[in-house]
Each structure stands twice: as structure tokens, then as C-alpha cells.
Amino acid sequence: MVNWLLKVINKYGKVMVTVVVTLIVASISVTIAVIDMLVFGHNLFPALYLSAFIPILIAPPTLYFPMSLVVKLDRTEKELETVIEGAGDALFLNDRSGKILKVNEAACQSLGYTREELMAMNVSDIQVRHSSKVLTSHWDDVALGKAATLAGEHRRKDGSTFPVEARVSALEYGDDISFLAVIRDVSERQRIHASLLESEERFRKSFENAAIGMTVTELDGKFRSVNSAWCKMIGYSEQEILSKTVAEVTFPDDIIRTTEDRQNLADGSANISLVEKRYVHKDGHIVWGFMSRAVVRGAEGEPLYFIGQIQDISERKDVELKLLDSEEKYRKLVETSHDLIWSVDNSGIFTFVNEASKLTHGYEPEEMIGQPFTNFMTAEQAEKDMAVFAKIKEGISYFDLESVHLKKDGSPVYLSFNAVVERDDQGNILGTTGSAKDITNRVLTEEQSRLHQEQLAHVSRVATMGEMATGIAHELNQPLAAIAAYIDGSLRRLNSDGQTSKPIIEALEKASDQAIRAGDVIKRLRDFVRREDSKLEDIDINDTVHTALQLLKSDFDLNRVALKFDLAQDRPIIYGDPILIQQVILNLARNSVDAMNSLESGLGKLKVNTVTEDHSVLIGISDNGPGIDLQLQEKLFEPYVSTKKSGLGLGLPICRSIINEFGGEIWFEPAPANGAVFQIRLPLHR
CATH class of the missing domain: 3.30.450.20 (PAS domain)
Known part of the structure; x- marks a missing residue:
């Protein structure tokens, strides 16, 4: 009836329907009045007035407003239908028994059924977790005016299931109370929730088991959560550290910078803070850490707390500091x-x-x-x-x-x-x-040393030549003198006999002249080689000894001879030629080194000492070699007498000549145990 009326109203309009209905009512009333007059004889005019005029006055408002309500109700139902159909969530309307009375398109799509199929089903047909009895108990509560939110699981037409959340409320639908359920598929929400739980669990495990220090701190710097690695790094227990702030475990010089970094993160000036800083261990020593810190923000972008990662870099910093120190030392070394x-x-x-x-x-x-x-x-x-x-x-x-x-x-x-x-x-x-x-000084010194050695060698050669010339002169002067004497005697005898043989006399005279001439040549040769440009000066004997033996350093090293000095403290001074004195010391020292070649390597010892006695200085050169045969000791200073197979036997005679030239003397002494000792005495210069 209502639907038919709505169709008429929608077709002809409320006014037309009201007029038609009013006329119909008035016509019926007039007909009744006429019948009443004819049958019962009543007066027609009052009846006609009442039957026609009154319906015309009363019918229009009486009909119009109900029709407006019907139209409005119809519009409301259509709007509600539109809302239900357009809802993104599935909507189910069922009665107390669970029979589905109405569903929207979202419900059909979520379950895979057609609307007709669903409206022929019961709620329990699509519900997985809850039985009809459980559902009925929930509906009883809802019927009392309590809306309920239920979690459940629906089964699709293909048999698959999915989690849902239902918001159930009671409403009047027809003659009985029905239940409207707004069903939301929470699969994605549960997946996100599970993922969030998994992420939180993963973060918790990563946080707790991280090899580096992990911290969660409040905006004011108070520790909210820390892991065991951080506790171990800083030396505090978890309970101890949670009662402290970041500033309390930060090295004082780094507190201001730490506070500024935290403020920059909170106000958005920086997204992350990376900084090397110092912490104070519970026992007081410094712990270097590399801090990576970020701020966690809320839904509105407000800062909530900080998460920090701290890597212990104390060992690295120690290496860096040592490296910097080393580099600084190297830099200074290079610069200086x-x-x-x-x-x-x-x-x-x-x-x-x-x-x-x-x-x-x-x-x-x-x-x-x-x-x-x-x-x-x-x-x-x-x-x-x-x-x-x-x-x-x-x-x-x-x-x-x-x-x-x-x-x-x-x-x-x-x-x-x-x-x-x-x-x-x-x-x-x-x-x-x-x-x-x-190495300029070394090169020049080596050059001077080379020249000095050449000079010494030259002096040695000249001295050797002089000694040889003296020996030759000594050896030849006697036979030449004898030849000259014999020739002179022969000439006198020939002249005294009166028997002259002019050729013989002339030959003898020539032979005598040549013998005399040979003697003069030898004398001049000896005088020539003895004529030396000696540079006489004050000589520090100790310095002279050092200088001379320094020239033999390579010989000492090569033969592994240990050299020992025992020199006078008063630094004795003589007057002479330093080159010649060095030549004497060199000759004696070299003889000792040669003599000690027979010893096992490393056992040779050479000692040189100087001591002042009265008005002279005594120089001693001793070794621990095999010594000198007793038979040779008496002839050591004679020419051509040598302890060496390849020696000329002129070294010691030359030494004696040099020492004698400066008013001194030289002699040999057997060593107390073994070896040889040569002593030189030279007058001090006053």
C-alpha cells in the first residue's frame, strides 16, 4: 500500500493527489447526505454542508502532511541504502537467529558470494571462530543497548579465511529487533601489527645483543634503556646507569658539545649526530666513543626520545694519538x-x-x-x-x-x-x-789523512833511503878507502923503484881518482837523503799517539785487535817533528799487529801508555804476541836485521835514528808474561 501510494505521489505530486482524494471524500460525503435525506427525510442543506464543506476543509492538511512524511521516509531509506551500499566496510543486517536480512556490495565482494546467496545464509555460515550460541549471547547484550566490538574470522566462498573486526549495534527493522554489523577486514592491520611486533622484537634483540653500546635517552638526557655492551663499556650496571644522565658519564670538556648536538636534533636542525666524544668510566679512566645518535618523533613530528649507538674507539684513539705523537716527533725530527x-x-x-x-x-x-x-x-x-x-x-x-x-x-x-x-x-x-x-768535513779529513799518510810514507821512504845510504856508505867506504890506499901504495912503490911504467901509473892514478870520486858520491848521497825539511814544534805526545793509531784503525778492526790507552793526565809536551814521531809509533804498532797474527782471532791486545818521569816522557808500546827470539833481541836495532821473512830490517834502525835525532832513546823489553814491549824516552820541552 505504501509503495503504491509512493508511486502515485511520485507520478502526480502531493497536491494533485490531495485534491483528488479531497474531492473523492467530498463526493462520498454528499452522496451519503443525499441518501440520508431520501431514506430518512433529514434536511438536505445541513447534511450537505457538513458532508461537503467540512471534508474540503479538513482533508487537504490531513492528507498532505502524512504524504510528506511517507515521501521523506522513502527518501531517508534511499539515502540510507546509498550509504550502506557505498560503505567501504561490509555491512550485515541479521535477526536474532542470525539469518542475514540485508548485505551491501562490500560484504559480497569480501566473501565472494552474490547478494542473493548471502541473504539465504546464516551468520554462523560465514563465521569461523564463534558458534551460534556464542553469537546469540553477544546479540542479547547488544539488544540491551550495548554496542559491541567483536573480533572474529570469516570464511570466503572459496574456503579461505581472513580476520575481521565487527562493530555490532541493535536497531528496529520491521516488527522485531535486528542487528547491524559493520565488518572490517583487518588482515592488513594484523599483518602490519605482526610486522611491527616482529620489528620491535628484532630491534629489542639487536639492541640487547649489539656488540656496540646502545642507548635510549629522554629529551633531557636521562637514560631510558641501555644494553649490556654499553654497561660493560662504561663500567656501570644497568640499574646504575638508568639512574644517571648522559652528562653525568660524559667527560666535562665534551658536555657542552653533547648538549648542543642533542638540541640540534630535537629542533630539527640536524637529522643525525655523528661525533667522537669522551666518557668517564666508573673507575675514572677515559673511554673514547664514536656516537651515532638520532631522534625519534611522534605522529605530529614532535621529538620523543633519542636512540644512540656508541662504538668503543679507545684503542683506535690510542693508536691515533701515538701516531700523532710519532708524526709530531717525526715532523720535529725532520724540521730540526x-x-x-x-x-x-x-x-x-x-x-x-x-x-x-x-x-x-x-x-x-x-x-x-x-x-x-x-x-x-x-x-x-x-x-x-x-x-x-x-x-x-x-x-x-x-x-x-x-x-x-x-x-x-x-x-x-x-x-x-x-x-x-x-x-x-x-x-x-x-x-x-x-x-x-x-760529509764535507769527513771527505776533507779523509783527504788530509790521505795526504798525511802519503807524507808519512814519503818520510818513511826517505828515512829508509837515508838508512840504506848510510849503510851503503859504511859498507863501501872501507873497501873504497882500502882500494885508494892500495893504489896510493902501489904508486909510491912504483915511483921509488925508479922503474916507471907510465901507462900503469896513469891507470893507477885514474883508479885512485875514481875511488875517491865514488866515496864523495856516496857521502853526497848520504848527506842529500838526510837533508830534511823538518818542522819542529811543540808536540802533545798524547794527541800524537791518538792521531798515529787512528791511521791503523782499519788494521785493528780487520785483525780484531783490542786497543787500550793509558795516557798521562798532565799531557806531556816535547819539541820535535810530529810527522817523524808518528812514523815511529806507527812502525812499532804495525809490527805488533803483524806479530799478533799468529794468535786466535780476537785475542790480540795492544796497549799504549805515556808517563812523565823527571824531565822526560816515557812512551810504552806493548802487545801479547809471541815475543822476539832471544838471539835477535841484541841485534834488533841493527840494519838489515828483521823478525819478518819479508822484512828489510830497516824499520827499527830508522826509528832509533829519529828518536836519537830528538835527543831521546828507544829500547826493547821482554814482556813479563809473553809479547814484546818497546820503550821510548824523549826529553820534555821547557
């Missing part, structure tokens, strides 16, 4: 070294020189950097050094050489170089770094 520290690239151009360049070359470092090293030497020396430098390309990794460079003023400087070639992983040359030591 008197040796030239240098680097060149693979073209030989200086890339670095230290301040020693002022000493070695007379240039400021910046004057040498950028210049080829060949610019600081002669062309001839550059050619030699470039030959060595070229070998770098052949694969050598280290080299040393001695070279002569030119200073800024043009003077030469002798340098001893050693260098290491730097290469990359592929073996390509990056450059060469090394040092250069100024």
Missing part, C-alpha cells in the same frame, strides 16, 4: 735535522726539502722545491747521478750514493745520499724520499 730530508717525483724534481737545505746548500726550502736536483751540481756530476736515478725505472727500491753538490755561493758540498723508492700497488713510481748527510 741537520741532515737534508728530501723528496723528488719520478722526474727528479724536488717536492720537499727541510730546513737543513740552508745548511747543506745555502738555499731556502722554497728555492729548491720545484727544481730538478741536477740544477744543484755540475754537469759532470749530474750525468753520474742521473745514471743512478735511471736505475729506479729498472725496479730498484733502495739506493745510496755519495755526490758533490754546489752551494748557492758556488762552493762544493759533499753529501751522502740514501733513498727509498715509493711505488703504488701497480708498481708505478710515485717518487723517491731520502736523506742526505753533509
Whole structure:
């Protein structure tokens, strides 16, 4: 009836329907009045008035407003139907028995049924967890006016299930109370929730089991949560650390920076804080940590708390500090070294020189950097050094050489170089770094020593020649004198006999002249080799001994002879030629070294002592060699007497001649145990 009325109203309008119905009612009333007049004889006019006029007055408002309500109700139902159908969640309307009365399209799609199929089913047909009895108990509660939210599981037409959340409320539908359930598929929410739980569990385990320190701190710096690695790093128990703030375990000098970093994170100035800082261990020592900290924000972007990761870098910092200290020491060493520290690239151009360049070359470092090293030497020396430098390309990794460079003023400087070639992983040359030591003094000293040794050798040769000349003169003068005497006697005899043989006399006279001439030649030779340009001066005997024996250092090292000095403290001074005195000491010391060759290596000992006695100084040179045969001891200072198979036997005679020339004496003494002792006495110079 209502639906028919709605159709008429929708077709003709409420006004037209009202007029028609009013006319119909009025017509019926008039008909009744006429019948009443005809049948019962009543007065027609009052009846007609009442039956026609009154319906016309009363019917329109009486009909119009109910029709408006019917139309409005219909519109409301349609709007509700539209809302239900357009809802994203599934909507079910069922009665108390669970029979499904109405569903929307979302419900059909979620379960895979058609609307007709669902409306022929019971709620229990699609419910997995709850039985009809359980559902009925819930509906009884809902019928009392209590809306309920239920969790359950629905089964689709294909048999698959999915979790749902139902919001159930009671409403009147028809003559009985029905139940409207808004069903939401919570599969995604549960998946997200499970994922969140898993993530939280994973974070919890990662947090607790992390090898590095992990912390959660409040915005004010108070610890909210810490892991065991952090407790171990800082030395506190978990309960102890949770009662503290970050500032309380931070090294005082780092507190301000830590607070500023935390503030920058909170106000959004920074997204993450990465900082190296110092913490104070419970026992008081410093712990270096690398802190990575981020802020966790709420739904509105407000900061909630901080999460920090702290890696213990104390060992690394200790290494870094030691490295910095080492680098500082190296830098100071390089800067203060008197040796030239240098680097060149693979073209030989200086890339670095230290301040020693002022000493070695007379240039400021910046004057040498950028210049080829060949610019600081002669062309001839550059050619030699470039030959060595070229070998770098052949694969050598280290080299040393001695070279002569030119200073800024043009003077030469002798340098001893050693260098290491730097290469990359592929073996390509990056450059060469090394040092250069100024050996100018050593080279000049060696040159002076060489000249000195040459001078000593010359003196030795001259002395030997002089001694030989003296010996030859001594040996030949007697026979020459005898020859001259015999010739002179023969001439006198020939003249006295009166028997002259002029040719014989002339021959004898010539022979006599030649003998005399030979004697003069020998005398002149002896005088010539003895004529020396001696430089007489005050001599410190101790210095002279040191200087002489320094020349034999290589002999001592080669033969592993131990040298010992026992020199007078008052530094005795004599007057003489230092070269000749050194020659004597050298000769005696060399004889000792040669004599000790028969000993086992390393057992040879040579002792040199000086002592002042009265107006003279006594020089003793002793060894622990095999000594000298008793038969030779008496003849040691005679010419051509030698203890060596290859010796000339002139060394000791020369020594004696030199010592005698300066008013001294030399002699031999057998050593108390074994070996030989030579003593020299020379007058002190007043």
C-alpha cells in the first residue's frame, strides 16, 4: 500500500493527489447526505454542508502532511541504502537467529558470494571462530543497548579465511529487533601489527645483543634503556646507569658539545649526530666513543626520545694519538735535522726539502722545491747521478750514493745520499724520499789523512833511503878507502923503484881518482837523503799517539785487535817533528799487529801508555804476541836485521835514528808474561 501510494505521489505530486482524494471524500460525503435525506427525510442543506464543506476543509492538511512524511521516509531509506551500499566496510543486517536480512556490495565482494546467496545464509555460515550460541549471547547484550566490538574470522566462498573486526549495534527493522554489523577486514592491520611486533622484537634483540653500546635517552638526557655492551663499556650496571644522565658519564670538556648536538636534533636542525666524544668510566679512566645518535618523533613530528649507538674507539684513539705523537716527533725530527730530508717525483724534481737545505746548500726550502736536483751540481756530476736515478725505472727500491753538490755561493758540498723508492700497488713510481748527510768535513779529513799518510810514507821512504845510504856508505867506504890506499901504495912503490911504467901509473892514478870520486858520491848521497825539511814544534805526545793509531784503525778492526790507552793526565809536551814521531809509533804498532797474527782471532791486545818521569816522557808500546827470539833481541836495532821473512830490517834502525835525532832513546823489553814491549824516552820541552 505504501509503495503504491509512493508511486502515485511520485507520478502526480502531493497536491494533485490531495485534491483528488479531497474531492473523492467530498463526493462520498454528499452522496451519503443525499441518501440520508431520501431514506430518512433529514434536511438536505445541513447534511450537505457538513458532508461537503467540512471534508474540503479538513482533508487537504490531513492528507498532505502524512504524504510528506511517507515521501521523506522513502527518501531517508534511499539515502540510507546509498550509504550502506557505498560503505567501504561490509555491512550485515541479521535477526536474532542470525539469518542475514540485508548485505551491501562490500560484504559480497569480501566473501565472494552474490547478494542473493548471502541473504539465504546464516551468520554462523560465514563465521569461523564463534558458534551460534556464542553469537546469540553477544546479540542479547547488544539488544540491551550495548554496542559491541567483536573480533572474529570469516570464511570466503572459496574456503579461505581472513580476520575481521565487527562493530555490532541493535536497531528496529520491521516488527522485531535486528542487528547491524559493520565488518572490517583487518588482515592488513594484523599483518602490519605482526610486522611491527616482529620489528620491535628484532630491534629489542639487536639492541640487547649489539656488540656496540646502545642507548635510549629522554629529551633531557636521562637514560631510558641501555644494553649490556654499553654497561660493560662504561663500567656501570644497568640499574646504575638508568639512574644517571648522559652528562653525568660524559667527560666535562665534551658536555657542552653533547648538549648542543642533542638540541640540534630535537629542533630539527640536524637529522643525525655523528661525533667522537669522551666518557668517564666508573673507575675514572677515559673511554673514547664514536656516537651515532638520532631522534625519534611522534605522529605530529614532535621529538620523543633519542636512540644512540656508541662504538668503543679507545684503542683506535690510542693508536691515533701515538701516531700523532710519532708524526709530531717525526715532523720535529725532520724540521730540526741537520741532515737534508728530501723528496723528488719520478722526474727528479724536488717536492720537499727541510730546513737543513740552508745548511747543506745555502738555499731556502722554497728555492729548491720545484727544481730538478741536477740544477744543484755540475754537469759532470749530474750525468753520474742521473745514471743512478735511471736505475729506479729498472725496479730498484733502495739506493745510496755519495755526490758533490754546489752551494748557492758556488762552493762544493759533499753529501751522502740514501733513498727509498715509493711505488703504488701497480708498481708505478710515485717518487723517491731520502736523506742526505753533509760529509764535507769527513771527505776533507779523509783527504788530509790521505795526504798525511802519503807524507808519512814519503818520510818513511826517505828515512829508509837515508838508512840504506848510510849503510851503503859504511859498507863501501872501507873497501873504497882500502882500494885508494892500495893504489896510493902501489904508486909510491912504483915511483921509488925508479922503474916507471907510465901507462900503469896513469891507470893507477885514474883508479885512485875514481875511488875517491865514488866515496864523495856516496857521502853526497848520504848527506842529500838526510837533508830534511823538518818542522819542529811543540808536540802533545798524547794527541800524537791518538792521531798515529787512528791511521791503523782499519788494521785493528780487520785483525780484531783490542786497543787500550793509558795516557798521562798532565799531557806531556816535547819539541820535535810530529810527522817523524808518528812514523815511529806507527812502525812499532804495525809490527805488533803483524806479530799478533799468529794468535786466535780476537785475542790480540795492544796497549799504549805515556808517563812523565823527571824531565822526560816515557812512551810504552806493548802487545801479547809471541815475543822476539832471544838471539835477535841484541841485534834488533841493527840494519838489515828483521823478525819478518819479508822484512828489510830497516824499520827499527830508522826509528832509533829519529828518536836519537830528538835527543831521546828507544829500547826493547821482554814482556813479563809473553809479547814484546818497546820503550821510548824523549826529553820534555821547557
